[in-house]
Amino acid sequence: MAPRPQAAVDAAFVAHCRARGLLVTEQRRAIYAVLAASREHPSAEQIHRAVRARLPRLSLATVYKNLEALRAIGAVSDVNSLHEHGRYEAALPGTGVGQPHHHLVCIRCKRVLDLHDRRLDAFRLGAAQAHGFEVRAIRVQVEGLCPSCQMARPSAAVRRSV
Amino acid sequence: MAPRPQAAVDAAFVAHCRARGLLVTEQRRAIYAVLAASREHPSAEQIHRAVRARLPRLSLATVYKNLEALRAIGAVSDVNSLHEHGRYEAALPGTGVGQPHHHLVCIRCKRVLDLHDRRLDAFRLGAAQAHGFEVRAIRVQVEGLCPSCQMARPSAAVRRSV
DNA sequence: TTATATGCAAACTGTTTGCACGTAG
């Protein structure tokens, strides 16, 4: 929470890259700097646009490659980590799937299960109101490993992804 | 929750379509039937594949058009409703963005704000364990209208989207 | 009969990949 001076953030970033074996390039630092300075959860294209102000030759492909590289070393996380492609469910009251419920998602096989839990439904507002939001829905997504994926030994990629 | 006989679900679906002015086609019923019968939160392509077993000429475009039409009348909802495109955030401990936190998303302008709320962090397990999941993270996404979007009068599209 | 839905193919958008060149260490 306490916003650190950007120089300190940059130093920590550089150290983290070195420790994990990534080269430290100007592009990489600039991309991270944009992310660290933003509260906007920007998309790859927004990052590209922002960094381009300083490095006009930066390519979008480099942004993507870096986001992936930084995610792999834990310096960046994706806000909507899972199932980036549309997933749907029946919602008609009467189908038995209409009630409010939450989701249990397996970070390995990407399965999504419904989760019915009274405690989770209990929420209402709170800090959201401080931001002036008019709350319409609360969606809880529990991420973890499903039983069958616990069997298979976790790959390095998965182990570091959460 | 109580899984209704599929005939009853189909009847309710047909009635809902008629009430909202949508024609009742075989494709539409089949698409909905697949969704209502599934606990898998399928993607458009999975739905397409499943329905094709019965209606081999069904096109993928029709699946997409129907998912949108059904979403508009509230018969279907998307599991990952918002920002289907990648959104990132700095995660390096020390940047001030590393701590566990949740997201407040505006369903209209799609802005994503961080939400820090001790009560939300309080969760741990619960029903998830019943499913045998090894829980790694809990992500709470509060959806609503941000202050500036409350000003602008809601469009019909937005009003029905939650 | 007529408004709506379907199927196909082409267009679009976001993301990924291959490769020649550049640069950090």
Place this chain on the structure above:
DNA sequence: CTACGTGCAAACAGTTTGCATATAA
């Protein structure tokens, strides 16, 4: 010096759109 990173362009995947044909009501 050498491995890794960058930029470009082409390839891809998921989704959307335009239009002629088919069909529900």
